[in-house]
Amino acid sequence: MVGRDSELDRLAALVAGAAGEGGRVLLLSGAAGMGKSTLLEYAARRAGEAGRRVLRASGRESERDLAFAALHQLLRPVLDETPHLPDRQRRALLGAFGFVSDAPDPLLTGVAVLTLLSQVAERAPLVIVLDDAQWIDPASADVLAFAARRLADDPITLLAALRDLTPGPGGSPPLTPAPADASGHPARTPGPLDMAGFPTLTLGPLDAAASRRLLDLRAPGLTGRIRERVLDQAAGNPLALLELAAHAPLAPDGHGPLPVGERLAAIYAARLAELPEAARQALVLLAAADAEDPPDAVLALLPDADDKIWLAVEESGLVHRAGRHLRFRHPLVRSAIYHATPFDTRLEAHRTLAGALRDEPDRRAWHLAATALHPDAEVSAALERTAARARRRGGYAAAAKALARAAELRPDRDESARLLTDAAGSAVLTGDLPWVEELAGQARTRTDDPALLATAALHVGRLSALTRRHAATFDELAGIAGDLARTHPHIALDALAAAAVLRFYSGEESQRQEIDRLLPRLPATPLREWARIVSDPFGTGRAAAPRLPALIAAAGRRRGAGDHGEAPGADDRAVTGDSRGTDNGAGAGNRADTGGGPERLTALAVAAWVLDETPLAVRTFDAAVRSWRSAGPLPDGLGGVVALACFEYGRWDQARALCAELGALPAAARLHHAVACAHAIEAMVVAAQGDPATARALADEALRLVDPLESRSVAVYAHRALTTAAIAEGDYEDAWEHLRGVFGPAGDPVHYHASYPALPDLAESAARTGRHTEAIEIVERAARVLAQGGSPRLRGLVHRSRALLAGPDRAEEEFLAALAVPELERWPFEHAQALLEYAEWLRRRRRIAEARPFLTSAYDTFRRLGARPWSERAQAELRAAGLDVDPADPGALARLSPQQQQIVRLAARGLTNREIGERLFLSPRTVGSHLYRTFPKLGVTARSQLRDVVEAAGADGGAAPAGGR
Structure with a gap:
């Protein structure tokens, strides 16, 4: 069940543990469609697999007035056990069901049910599953509540799902339709199943990532703006996601609610038809407004709060009203009402809304677009401006949708193609490759302009770089660069920069040669230099290293002046492993000459990292992340290169968090x-x-x-x-x-950049397995390559590797040469390894006093990083050197998932669940659930103890390591 991992774990543990413990009760609460029934089905299945007896009942609104209907449904499979009950209890229970003429005695009936359940549980632990408990008849509800409070000594677990019909946080109502299963009847007050005091598991909406995964699983062919509309309108409700996705392909392009199935549409159309005309008009306006919380300008179009029509509207169960504030009780209600309305009436509603929203240009533009039945240059231009504003806020999907609709309304075909190409560029940053391909394909059908055709292909190529199609994509991008080098040099340079990323991914030498052949034909801009750095960092690209600090400082000043809303281009997107192109090898390109912003900072950080200027790269990535967040939500991770930089720099928690984020990308399947x-x-x-x-x-x-x-x-x-x-x-x-x-x-590095840091591991492994000669040849081959263009870090690693392979007469000289490289401290793990290896060498030669300070320093670094095998190795050496140390333990915090560590660290700083959720794009409920599960692992019982846990674990995961700044 997508997005409900913690809930599934809790239910599985609950039903599996029933054998050895007394009775337990858990209530599942949430709006309609949140997945309560699916969770109960899972729990029942797990209980059966674990050898539990399962009894089930489901409340039905049609049986709510039938006394003991739900109780009979639950106990029917075990009524053959009633002869074993005491006579008075047996007659009370059978009397409740009308099998005997005795008048029901509620107390005696409750005792009979408790006794019967206890009898059944003697042979096998029992799990009771109650779905739609809000519709259980009052007589059954009383008896079940009585029994639930007295299960402590029996191996019985009771799970009950109740629809939440109470106002949500902040007084807002939950997104739920009034009737059960959209039966068409108005909502009623839930049945009196009094479970106060029992643990409750509240199901809120799925978060954005889980919603996308669910949609990918159940509607894999849904892409582009239709997919985004489904995600937006479903608001995290699983039922709404699946219902809207099923009918989304039938929806016309444009704005407004997506259609629902015929059954739901008919139900809500009938209820809408029963309302007065003024009420119908109000609800159509509300449905067309396309906003969960309509602005005042929209509310001003509706009847006054004291108008009598609102009584009929509320009784219909379609909306919830608090004063003048209105909200549909479920996303599907809004969709059904909108599509149950005649087309002309919907158009008129959009015209009315456009007139009222003159102070909100983005909403106004979309409502104007909804009324446009033919090309309209004015409305198209308004949507283009809306897209620009969305990009400045980091809303790339919204920008792509607006540009695509603007293209449909633009009369001029070349201009329409330009807008579609720009839409594809924005869609690159969503990671949705089919959408990018679709937009680029539409652009190709509307123009013969070689620049536009090449740019569209370039957008597809950027995202294709993150698939398996590296060789073919490189050839396409290099072909664009060669074809347009003379006529459109800046587009050609964009293409070659993207090709340089693929050269980095593949490590293919022939691709470097092709880049070197094409670069002299292109303009001498920072982007050309960037492409050279990524393609050949230890050759011609090394010369750029001294200029990077000044370029980064200049980009930071531009960002500080407010230039972080600029739309990213090919120069701004690129290096290793990110779904949105920001890690595809982003360069300092065309906009590097004139612009700033997070894209350019990211590109420059990539260049710094490739050149082994890791501290500078990490600081620049930090600035880029802050800039991304100030402009809106981050793209889907900043990519593998940021995680690598954090790992090398000693921010291991942050590196794992970034990897977890990247591995859970919405587009991860592709x-x-x-x-x-x-x-x-x-x-x-x-x-x-x-x-x-x-x-x-x-x-x-x-x-x-x-x-x-x-x-x-x-x-x-x-x-x-x-x-x-x-x-x-x-x-x-x-x-x-x-x-x-x-x-x-032959000893050559498999990858021209990624292989060299493994040289010391190769040397140590060779020394311990008797392969000195072979390893020395590989190390010396690398030393010759790195002698001219290699970074100080890599030259230090060569010295360290030589030391591990050298005889007694040369080893110390090489160790000292490695440790003399001041830059090595910027890579704390590598530096600590070098200290440990030298100290081990010293101790083996009985130079114990000299070894101790190196061992102590290495041990402290390993403990801070959480490098347990190496801290244990250093600890053993320290003891051998006569020093007693505490056991190396990275702490319980290091054993949590990256996301849990983030939550714990923020909670330790005093942030509330809501504040943590806002930072990490999680719901407060999800934050609370994570904390609930981490407390036992950390050995704490209160939030106030988290600060001590974090401090005991060492420096914050985001802090710079010693020597790193």
């Missing part, structure tokens, strides 16, 4: 390279933390998702993770085997 990149990088982190089983699972999944020859970078990261996992377990033979996936048969 963007295999992006997800594989996330898995591989997280595998590197968890391997270093000492969880080899999880690391192997993640690395194996990464290798399964990609072609290692087309995604060499991901393959190398995965093999590096497997190497680290093997070393953590002391299996150096296995580590050596995995390193052969990092360096080729």
Whole structure:
């Protein structure tokens, strides 16, 4: 069940634990369509699998006035047990069902039910499942409530689902239709099932990510703006998602509610028809307003609050009213009313709303578009302005939808093609490749302009880079660059920059040669320099490193001046593993000459990271993230490159959180390279933390998702993770085997950038398995390549590798050369490893006093990072050196999921569930659920204790490591 993991876990534990414990009760509460019945079905199935006896009943509105109807439904399978009841109890129970003539005695009937359930549970633990409990008849409700409060000594679990008909947080009503199962009858007060005091599991709307996953599973062919409309209008209600998705393909393009099925449409149309004319007009306006909370300008169009029509409207059960504020009780009610209204009436409603919303240009533009039956340049221009504002707020899907509709209304075909191309550019940042392809295809049918055709292809290519199609996509992008180098050089440069990203992904040398051939034909701009850096960082690209701080500072000043709303272009999107293009190798390109904003900062950070200026890259990524958040929600993760930078810089919690975010992308089912990149990088982190089983699972999944020859970078990261996992377990033979996936048969790096950091692991594995000669050849081959263009970090790693392979007469010289590189401290894990290896070398030569400070420093760093295998290794060396230390324990906090760690850290700082939810784009309910589950794991019982847990775990995951700034 998508998006309900914590609820499923809780139910599974509840029904599985019934055998050894007394009775337990859990209430499931939530609006119609939130999945209560599905959760109960899951619980019943799990109970059956665990050998429990399951009794079930479901409240029915039609039987609400039939005394003991629900109780009879529940107990019917076990009525053959009644002869074993005491006589008075048996006659009371059978009298309640009309089987004997005795007058029902409520108290005695309750005792009889309790005794009967206890008898049944003696043979097998019992699980009672009550669905739609709000419709249970009052007599049954009284008896069941009586029994529920007296189950403490029996292996009985009672699960009851009740529809929430009370106002939600802040006084707003829940999104729920009044009738059960849209029966067409007005809502009634729920039945008197008095369960006060029992634990309640409240189901709120699915979050955005879960809604997208559900839609991908149940309606995989739904893409583009129709998909976005479904997500928007369903408001996280699973039933509404599926109902709207089923009929969305029949919807006309444009604005307004999507249609529902004929059954629901007929039900609500009949109820609408019963209302007075003024009430019908008000509800049609409300449905056409396309807003959960209509603005005052819309409310002003409706009758006064004291108008008598509102009594009829409220009695219909279609809306909830609080003063002048109105809200449909369920997303499907709004859709059904809208489509039950004649077309001309809907058009008139949109015209009225457009006239009233002159102070809200975006809403006005969409209502004008809803009335446009023919091309209209004015309305098209209004939608284009709406798209620009949406982009400035980070609303890329909204921008793409507005531009696509603007294109339909633009009379000029070339202009229409331009708008569709721009729409495809915005859609790139949603990660929805089919949508981008659809928009680009529409653009191609409307123009012969080579620039527009190339730009449309470029947008498709950018997102295709995150699939498996690397070689073919590179050829397409390089072809665009070659064809347009003379006539449209800036488009050609955009294409070549995107091709450079694919060169990074694949590590293919022939692609570097093609980029080198094309670059001299293109303008000398920062984007050209950026493409050279990404394609050849240890060759011609290295010369750009000294200029990066000034470029980043200039971009930061532009951002500070307010220029973070600029629409991103090819220069602004690009490096490793992100679904929206921000990590595809984004460059400093055309807009790098004139603009700023988070896209440019991200591009410059990528360049800094590729050149091993990791501290500068992390600071720049931080600025880019702040800028993204100030303009609106982040794109779907900033990508693998940010996670790698955080890992190298010592922010391991943050790296895992980014990988988790990227791995859960809405478009994850299609963007295999992006997800594989996330898995591989997280595998590197968890391997270093000492969880080899999880690391192997993640690395194996990464290798399964990609072609290692087309995604060499991901393959190398995965093999590096497997190497680290093997070393953590002391299996150096296995580590050596995995390193052969990092360096080729002839000793060359499999990937020109990703392979070199594994040199010390190769040296250590070779030294411990007797492969010195082979490893020395690989290290020296790398040293020759890195002597000129390699970073100080990589040259330090060469010295460290030589030290591990050298004889006694040379090792110390190489160790000291490695530790003399001041930049090495910026990579805390690598620096601590170098300290530990040198200290081990010293101690083996009985230079114990000299070894101690190196061991202490390494041990402290490993503990702070949570690198358990290495902290234990350092601890053993310290003890051998005569120093006693506390056991190395990264703490319970490190064993939580990345999202749980974020929540705990924010809660420790005093933020409320609502404030945490706003930061992490979670509902307060989800935050509370995570905290509920983490308290036992952390050994705390109160929120106030979290601060001590976080402080004991070390520095905050977002803090810079020592020496890093």
